[in-house]
Amino acid sequence: MGYVWGVDSAQEVTKELYDCVLKNFGKPEYWGRYLTTVPNTSEGLTSKEISLLHNSGTKVMPIYNNFKSATGYRKGKVTAQNATFHAQRLKFPKGRVLFAHVEKAFNVDESWIRGYVDGLYNTDYKPGFYIDPVNGPFSSAYCKAVSKDSRVSNQSVLWSAQPERGVSKARKAPKFNPAKPKCKSNVWGWQYGQNAKNCPIDTNVIDDRLYNMLW
Template sequence: MPKYIWGVDSAQKVTQELYNCVVNNYSYPNFWGRYLTTVPNASEGLTANEIQFMKSKGIKLLPIYNDFRKATGYREGQVAARNAIFHARRLNLVEGTPIFANIERFFEVDEAWIRAWVETMYPSGYMSGFYHDPQEGSFNEAFCEAVQKNNQVKTQSILWSAEPAPGATDNKKAPTFNPKKPNCGGNVWAWQYGRDSTVCPIDTNLIDNRLFMKLA
């Protein structure tokens, strides 16, 4: 198995049409990032039928939770994590699967929310993950503050970096895996290097095979 694996994520459901678009214009996606719930004007929620379709194509699922508009406060982080766990169980995702909190660069974010996500996710059996931008916005500072208070935040979570973003490509033209990291480090095992493809409604990604092995 190669050290870094190519795949995509999308706010839209994985249909035969979207799958064909990706395969015909890019490459076969080894994994697909999808959102656990429907959020108006943001994402279509994952369904059991969609998971079955992906399995029939041999595609692994990278689950994302995005039903929040800011990431501040310990209690709010707990609630978000519990909701994500509920939806993961509803969809029968196996324990050990990482669930990524979708923290956009324009979100308010503090260390308490990040800590709560990790501390709530850990005993559930699921792994905690963070989609983030380590350069723009407040994630870098908040994450490193959370690490200072609980090193488990660094050791038990997987980071999915959105920087740099040279643009969407197929597997063969993907850049060398080199995502930006928070100042305090962390397990940056995923990189969304190509946002908002103009050909298909997807983003392109590379992930470390250590993350790939944990996907459902």
């Protein structure tokens, strides 16, 4: 089993930003980007950016963050529908994972998690959650959702933001060892470094299995 280094950013990927990462950190094998513009938070991914990344040999890791809380089954389904809409708009192919960005300050309940998983079940995409498994309510809500429906742990991929080791160059990335919820889960992503000084990015290591679900 291999592990792959890459980055994510709230900012649009321009040639300047890509070159900044190449020069300071190394070649990103994938780049996490937000599917929509959320004022003061993220710039939405564009087709032009996707072309720039693909032409550079870098895959796209899609993140959906246009929601303010993570409670209620119906809201979970709506979040999944919205993420799907934007992935289709940008022509993401089948079988790719769509990460819901769950802030540690959010209220989260197990029914929202089940709603997101169920909302994506009959689409062409797979459910993913970008989460802090240590701080905030996600881990306990996730484990409750798993105990109610095994589809949650079977279908979804988790991208952990803990522990934070600090940003590094690709060749100095830490050994893959993310924090996880205390129940069955596919924690295949780890954002180990945040807010690099040289370029506005975070650094990540992911499992091959997740890499294969990116575009």
